[in-house]
Amino acid sequence: MKTLRYLFLLIVLVILLILPIGFASSQIGTDIQIELGINGLVRIGRWNPILVRVSTFGIPFKGEIVVDIKEGSMILENIRVTSLKTSVDLPIYSKKDILFLVPLSDMRYPVKVSIFSDDGRLIKTKDYEIKSLEMRWPIIGLIGNNSLPYTQRDIRITMLDPELISGKPFMIFDPLDLLIMESPPQGDMGESIEKWRDWGGNVVVGEHREFNLSSRADTYPGRIDFQNLVIDSLESEVIPLPSKGFISLILFIYILLFVVVFYYVRRLFLLKILIAIILSLSFSIALFNITSSSKLNSTVMTQFNLISNRGNNPFSVVYNGTAVFSPYSMSIRLSYEPYNTVFWVGGGREKGIAKTTFVISQNNQELSDILLELSPDRRGILRGWGIKRIGVNARLLKNGVLYIENDSPYLLKEVYLLTGGKYLYLGDIKRGETRFDIRRINLSTVKIEGDKGRFFSWAKNNDIISDKRDYIFGWIDDFSLLNTTEIHNKNSYTLYIMEMKR
């Protein structure tokens, strides 16, 4: 009997010991595959896909996928880590592809993909080194039973699995320089390829052997950094705090009223107490309402957008610099369009590693969120890049006529023509076609004041606008790469520059 009791206790003990193992390994029945680039090929200067495929079997999966991209310099102490984050909730026996699109430029640091379980445990992590110089070589993608084309050296060729790219956003093709297909594309994949072609993608259908690899420009604009420009602009802003004079006046009236009531209402001390409480509560509610949103309203944001189109490309590259300041050190949620826009956290004037988290919602891919945690100096700097289809076409004809076709939804304001180092003011350009006979108008110099002037000078100093080339440039008022409803005090300046080919 005693032996049986010990045996029973032993069995209970063993069960208790085994039980936590079952909880700890609740993610074992999950297969997670991670792939960076197209078939492992990455193109520096372009948007590269990171595909995470999660498959579940007997056990459901609930967790989070985090992609960390690091850039900056250790010596200059301006390392930035950007985290793209999305949560995954999968039932048993199901499969889900989660796609991240990130432009890659900094070859010094690996791209890190981590998968965490719901309780925060690290399930899987993978570091992708992108140091190889080959990653700058063009990529040709083949779809179907196509024979490999003869190519010169320094070109990479890969076969694309139609199943893998079907239903994905067109930006998944961005690392490619050329896509060769056996037959015209159909269905979802066809739509994506058509859209990519509209955006300047190079597609060859059939057994053609002649193709041009140099036509598609880099969509990731490299190291142009607005940081100093946005910081200088932000620092001259006034913090919109509630009026100190107004609040002080209300407080003074309150104290005066209290003293007067207590002095003149005699022999009714309970009434006095009641009046004092009512007075205090009324003024409390009034003053609280006046100042309750002061923390939120005192946040200031300055945004500079530069839309650059070199030589009538179907897409324009958008550079963005955003600086946010809040005197009350808060976290701010901002949103942007995923898959053709990305934001990196800035902060070169800060020590240590700055961090920003980007929340990508897989259910609603129209907008993604950024949770910007302001640094100890209460400032957040973001650098953004994107590609946008802005349909503006400009040509300088030989007969001295400047032809501008504005097919974009925007009104181009205060447009100038820059040719031969001289400027010509063209006024506002509405949608549609506009012609200027520039032989009869004298060219002059340009004078732009305020933040716009600072922005323009910066573009000239950084050789984005050069006197040796021909441009039209103007301002777009209602363009924003980055939006938030949390900040009421926003200054946004968007400069559109189009380099014209003679």
Added chain:
Amino acid sequence: MMVIILKDLEAKIESYGMLRFLGISMFIFFLLFLIVAPGFQRVLGSFIPNLILVVGIGEFLIFLIFTILSTIGNTLSEDERTVRDLALGSDFSPSNIIIGKYTSFILHLVLFLILTLPINLVSLNLSPKGDIMAIYLPILVVNGSLGSWGLFISTMKDKRFAILNLSILLISLLVFTVRLPYPWRLINPILLMINYYPLALLYYLLILIPGLALTFWRIKYLKRVKDETRDG
């Protein structure tokens, strides 16, 4: 007991001295707000002071003075009857006197706290961070416990020696203990509150109970003396 509470509260509220004290105190809080509140400034070199902390410390000190002045006797309200007056000149029981006087003091303290609500709420909204209860709870507990010792002093005929002792004790606690090495510096009530809030509030309850017990003992003693004098 209710008679003591109402009469005591009436004497306090109707007194010009108390009104002057409350008015001046509120004006000091207003001045603190006026000096420290953030005004017009640009992002470059901007500084948002912790207004609620400054106003909170100011209130803490003013409330200490308020507690001492309103409990040790009738310094601010001439018509108020002290604990000694009630013990010697009335038939109220010691427990009624203690509960009545202490309740009226707490009610007056709470009323004063309510009057500071507009300034505190504005300060809270304009400060980087803060918690309104982190101001009100320490003020209530510290002054509540100190008030019991004030009542004890009010049982004495010659209060000068007791007031002097209490003042020296308070100044020593608030000023000289700041430089002491850790953990001795935790004798300082403000440091203790900052480091161990809200656990530090229990420390003040330990101060409250002996104060009330001593006052009770003193009232009983005064009653006995009164009875002996009457019998004699």
